[in-house]
Amino acid sequence: MKRIYNDINLAERNSFGVVQRAKTLIEFETADDLREIFSEQRPDKWYVLGEGNNTLFTRDWDGVLLTPVARGVSVIDEDDDSMSLRVEAGANWDELVEWCVERGLWGMENLSLIPSSVGAAPVQNIGAYGAEAKDVITVVEYFDTRDLSVVRLDREACSFAYRESIFKHELKGVAIILAVEFKLSKTPRPNLGYGDVIGEVEARGGATLRNIRDAVCAIRSRKLPDTKVLGNAGSFFKNPIVDVAVADRLTAEYPEMPRYALPNDMAHVKLAAGWLIDKAGLKGYREGNVGVHDRQALVLVNHGGATGSEVIALSQRVCREVKSRFGVDIVPEVNIL
Numbered sequence: 001m002k003r004i005y006n007d008i009n010l011a012e013r014n015s016f017g018v019v020q021r022a023k024t025l026i027e028f029e030t031a032d033d034l035r036e037i038f039s040e041q042r043p044d045k046w047y048v049l050g051e052g053n054n055t056l057f058t059r060d061w062d063g064v065l066l067t068p069v070a071r072g073v074s075v076i077d078e079d080d081d082s083m084s085l086r087v088e089a090g091a092n093w094d095e096l097v098e099w100c101v102e103r104g105l106w107g108m109e110n111l112s113l114i115p116s117s118v119g120a121a122p123v124q125n126i127g128a129y130g131a132e133a134k135d136v137i138t139v140v141e142y143f144d145t146r147d148l149s150v151v152r153l154d155r156e157a158c159s160f161a162y163r164e165s166i167f168k169h170e171l172k173g174v175a176i177i178l179a180v181e182f183k184l185s186k187t188p189r190p191n192l193g194y195g196d197v198i199g200e201v202e203a204r205g206g207a208t209l210r211n212i213r214d215a216v217c218a219i220r221s222r223k224l225p226d227t228k229v230l231g232n233a234g235s236f237f238k239n240p241i242v243d244v245a246v247a248d249r250l251t252a253e254y255p256e257m258p259r260y261a262l263p264n265d266m267a268h269v270k271l272a273a274g275w276l277i278d279k280a281g282l283k284g285y286r287e288g289n290v291g292v293h294d295r296q297a298l299v300l301v302n303h304g305g306a307t308g309s310e311v312i313a314l315s316q317r318v319c320r321e322v323k324s325r326f327g328v329d330i331v332p333e334v335n336i337l
């Protein structure tokens, strides 16, 4: 079933809370709904808007926004060691993580509290605390707007990488994700090697699924502003991946600079964009209604009443300052419309 809204205010549908309007927004459930939309009067301009946690509107949207609202979770396979699930795109990610933790299923707990719809999770291969959605995704099912078919893509074909997938490249503007399939483990697989997770988990009495989820939620709530209080899109910038020679030059000057090795890639190193922004003196910096968060420099915030263009102007300033201080390019992770 479809629900069509015309001239709709988007303030409640984007985590930055910017007040922009859309000409049309259609909530849909099934591939048949999409077939009707794309065969009757194919929209010239469309964008899939999930929960809007990674989308910045800089102007009113004069096309069609398509929002998946089907939220079903079904068990498609199970054995002694694992359970496989099919989850529809409109389901909320953190509710799914909780669902899995309640049932003793391992694999998503480090990704607790990431604000996302399930359909958006493969798009940028959401990740946190040493885990990524690709670790548990087996299949992504999407509607192909070119021939109106439903396609099942297995994990290997999704070209997952750090904050990357085929849905940001070859299938951008083509694929509308309908459902995602996951395989979770019944055998404990604690992944505690990242950041302050291990300390928080030990303080709670050890590496149970529930303790890991609670620890991750506690750390995230301390570090990240609540979007309902202070509009933001989480990390505004991607952590830059640079040549080892560039990282070595910076390490010589700033021995305390964090750097992370990449699996299977000895030639490049990941740097922490938040550290670079902080070191450039921008943490807590404010420009009108927008600013760099005072506890997490990777996050740009709406102090109230900001427009998308103000956020863009600030982000450009941050990129310029980081480039001139360190010679490193940082780029937005957020989708800018």
Ligand SMILES: Cc1cc2nc3c(=O)[nH]c(=O)nc-3n(C[C@H](O)[C@H](O)[C@H](O)COP(=O)(O)OP(=O)(O)OC[C@H]3O[C@@H](n4cnc5c(N)ncnc54)[C@H](O)[C@@H]3O)c2cc1C
Pocket: 015, 047, 048, 049, 050, 051, 052, 053, 054, 055, 068, 089, 114, 115, 116, 117, 118, 119, 120, 121, 123, 124, 125, 126, 127, 128, 167, 175, 176, 177, 178, 224, 225, 227, 232, 233, 234, 235, 335
């Ligand atoms: C406070 C905060 C913390 C965050 N922390 C993290 C983090 O730790 N790790 C991380 O990886 N991200 C993080 N993010 C970013 C965000 O959680 C992810 O990008 C998430 O996947 C966005 O989901 P959404 O449904 O809100 O996507 P939207 O903003 O609605 O869409 C994001 C992109 O996905 C596309 N898309 C959405 N649904 C579909 C679909 N069904 N089919 C095809 N394309 C689709 C959109 O067109 C767009 O390109 C954070 C954001 C916030 C606000």
